[in-house]
Amino acid sequence: MPPFDVPEGDPFGPHNLPYGMFSPAGSKERRIGVRLGDHVLDAGAAAASLGSPYHSLLARPALGALLAAGRTTWSDVRRALTAWVTVPSHREAIEPLFHPLSSVTLHLPFEVADYVDFYASENHARNVGQIFRPDAADSLTPNWKHLPIGYHGRSGTVVVSGTDVVRPSGQRKAPADAAPVFGPSVRLDIEAEVGFVVGVPSAMGSPVALGDFREHVFGLCLLNDWSARDIQAWEYVPLGPFLGKSFATSVSAWITPLEALEDAKVAPPERTHPLLPYLDDSGADAEPGGYDLRISVAINGHVVSEPPFSTMYWTAAQQLAHMTVNGASLRTGDLYGSGTVSGPSEHQRGSLLELTWNGRDPLELPDGKRTFLEDGDVVTLSAWAPGADGNRVGLGEVTGRIVAG
Secondary structure (H helix, E strand, O other): OOOOOOOOOOOOOOOOOOEEEEEOOOOOOOEEEEEEOOEEEEHHHHHHHOOOOOHHHHOOOOOHHHHHOOHHHHHHHHHHHHHHHHOHHHHHHHHHHEEEHHHOEEEOOOOOOOEEEEOOOHHHHHHHHHHHOOOOOOOOOOOOOOOOOEEEOOHHHEEEOOOOEEOOEEEEOOOOOOOOEEEEOOOEEOOEEEEEEEOOOOOOOOOOOHHHHHHHEEEEEEEEOOEEHHHHHHHOOOOOOOOOOOOOEEEOOOEEEHHHHHHHEEOOOOOOOOOOHHHOOOOOOOOOOEEOOEEEEEEOOEEEEOOEHHHOOOOHHHHHHHHHOOOOOOOOOOEEEOOOOOOOOHHHOOOHHHHOOOOOOOEEEOOEEEOOOOOOOEEEEEEEEEOHHHOEEEEEEEEEEEEOO
8 A cells, every 4th residue: 555545544644643763674774754654754855855944853863853953843843744744746756755664673763861750640559559558548658649759760771662571680589588589580560651752951950840841842652661570579668669670661663742642632630639839730721731542551462451541640741840840950862651550440450560469360361371471471552542533643552572581
């Protein structure tokens, strides 16, 4: 099928146009690509062919310059790309510059600067609290409703979808064990998340206001923050996650611009505690801070969960404001994860820790029971969001296979 002839209802139609980095078949050269259906447009070559003023931004082996260019340029480039793939007079020049998606090599779509992971789902936080603190009067920690909890991760182990995940080793100690032991994790888990990609940096000492979220954040992608629960449980007190998280974080090969998700914006859940001014999004003039993303989690091709991102208590704008309120600076390519996305129902839980209730209730899969991941298991996250005129906006999937360490 010709690249322009995208089937009606395709979630990667001209209303979407996510960005990525690819190498054509037989080449190691990295180019900026824009996805249309099952094809990838060489954006730099298209800009050159049409004499576009954006050629200098798009004919690069990295997305960094475009990310740093700012919101006005992001909008201008998106309008140009939409015209290139929809206006019939461009077809002759553009059609030879498409590559079948199946023929290209996809790369990590941006150079990751810093990586931060949050804990923004009340459903997830309450489930985890009930699992590990069953006798507590409140399953949430005292600070949870007052600020977005997060931790700094390891940007060097953020990998693109399709990269194998080596089972990590480390110390672990069960409560009944006399001493810790060392070895491969036996409680390897997933965390279904959404990652937000920062474009425009900020100066150190200058917090980013809640209303400036869209001036700094370019787009979003699916993210799987793999977790070794046994390593994490032994190491995390008192400073939080470390080796149990830092071995791998998988992201999609495609970054969906925020502009593609205008029709997916929704209000977050009702706030139950007053928020300090820098986090308060209750004003009448505040735009909806949530996104209606419908996520699906599959293990070996079998769907085990469908977490709804619309239920996230803390929004991406609040996370950005909190992340910088102490004066911490932003850099182009900063990535921050939403934290595990879990809904109120059992089939909407975004981790095996919750789905199996810490291993108590194994999942029944066509190829056998699972409490946590086994070597050879393939985990795939996919998602879509409602778009204009009944269209769906697809998010690039994230997949990873577990291999023995």
